[in-house]
Amino acid sequence: MLFHRQVMINRRQFLGAAAAASTASLLAQQNYEWGGPVLDIHLHMRPDGESNFAHITGSGVTRAVLLTRVADLGRAKDLAAKYPGRFVWFASADVSKPETAAQLTQAVKDGALAFGEIKNQVQCDGPEMKRMYALAADLNVPIQIHFGDVPQASGNAVFNGGFKRFDAMLKAYPKTKFIAHADTFWANVSADYAYDTAYPSGPIKPGGLSDKWLSDYPNLWADMSANSCNNALNRDPDFMAGFLARHQDKLMFGCDCPCSDGKGGGVTNPNPRLHGKCIARQTLAAAQKLSKPEVFRRIRWENGTKLLGLSNQA
Numbered sequence: 001m002l003f004h005r006q007v008m009i010n011r012r013q014f015l016g017a018a019a020a021a022s023t024a025s026l027l028a029q030q031n032y033e034w035g036g037p038v039l040d041i042h043l044h045m046r047p048d049g050e051s052n053f054a055h056i057t058g059s060g061v062t063r064a065v066l067l068t069r070v071a072d073l074g075r076a077k078d079l080a081a082k083y084p085g086r087f088v089w090f091a092s093a094d095v096s097k098p099e100t101a102a103q104l105t106q107a108v109k110d111g112a113l114a115f116g117e118i119k120n121q122v123q124c125d126g127p128e129m130k131r132m133y134a135l136a137a138d139l140n141v142p143i144q145i146h147f148g149d150v151p152q153a154s155g156n157a158v159f160n161g162g163f164k165r166f167d168a169m170l171k172a173y174p175k176t177k178f179i180a181h182a183d184t185f186w187a188n189v190s191a192d193y194a195y196d197t198a199y200p201s202g203p204i205k206p207g208g209l210s211d212k213w214l215s216d217y218p219n220l221w222a223d224m225s226a227n228s229c230n231n232a233l234n235r236d237p238d239f240m241a242g243f244l245a246r247h248q249d250k251l252m253f254g255c256d257c258p259c260s261d262g263k264g265g266g267v268t269n270p271n272p273r274l275h276g277k278c279i280a281r282q283t284l285a286a287a288q289k290l291s292k293p294e295v296f297r298r299i300r301w302e303n304g305t306k307l308l309g310l311s312n313q314a
């Protein structure tokens with residue numbers, strides 16, 4: 001028995017050493033443009049997965065979460081297998097369909113690390129989403145939500161509407177790990193958001209709901225992807241430096257970038273802030289500029305790897 005146990009321990013030590021060796025080889029491949037490893041928690045699975053790989057290599061991202069519809073999960077897994085250590089995935093489906101709960105449960109059993117991105121034309125406190133919050137808690141995976149109360153040209157609808165009432169969900173589902181994303185969340189960093197545009201400008205008024213809820217609810221995290229967060233970072237950098245410091249354990253970098261190469265290729269966004277630019281690069285640069293190195297390290301890597309149960313090693 002004792003001998004057997006010793007063998008087991010040695011085997012475990014051996015496996016640990018093997019994992020460390022593969023980590024070292026991955027480390028050697030990265031030149032760490034951003035001062036250390038980067039986890040992108042918001043990269044949509046593209047029709048051509050090679051474009052996902054081009055995006056992470058071009059933008060200096062170590063590992064990315066592929067946001068994947070259930071029908072495409074096989075492709076996400078294949079891509080993750082082809083590039084070891086570079087990809088993990090979340091799963092999404094239409095929450096208004098009855099089969100979605102079973103599909104997402106199976107997706108988690110097959111390796112999806114969270115539900116996301118969940119973006120449907122429902123209310124954030126409606127029956128469809130309540131069912132998802134309960135299921136995510138049961139499966140012990142986070143749920144990443146697109147909040148869009150104000151329709152925008154690119155997606156002319158309301159998604160997970162009723163953000164003002166979302167705190168009731170944070171209270172009612174304390175075991176659910178919520179990852180908030182998109183326009184309405186980032187616009188509500190300011191207390192004076194008037195719900196008149198998806199991307200408000202000008203100085204931020206302290207006391208916004210998003211800021212307050214990140215402080216008040218331990219089950220709320222924020223996804224810094226897309227024009228929405230980039231807009232917040234740029235409209236009032238002084239305020240946002242404080243925001244990043246205040247919520248340094250809750251914020252996770254993501255890109256939601258459509259560019260082809262991680263360098264802005266093919267981006268036709270008319271906004272000069274983003275035209276011809278990679279959102280990943282723009283938001284990483286802004287967050288780096290506005291935060292101390294240890295805060296930026298948490299934002300670009302540690303908070304996400306911790307929440308998703310990934311190794312903290314690159």
Ligand SMILES: [Zn+2]
Nearest residue numbers: 117119146182
């Ligand atoms: Zn979104």
Ligand SMILES: [Zn+2]
Nearest residue numbers: 257259262278
């Ligand atoms: Zn990009």
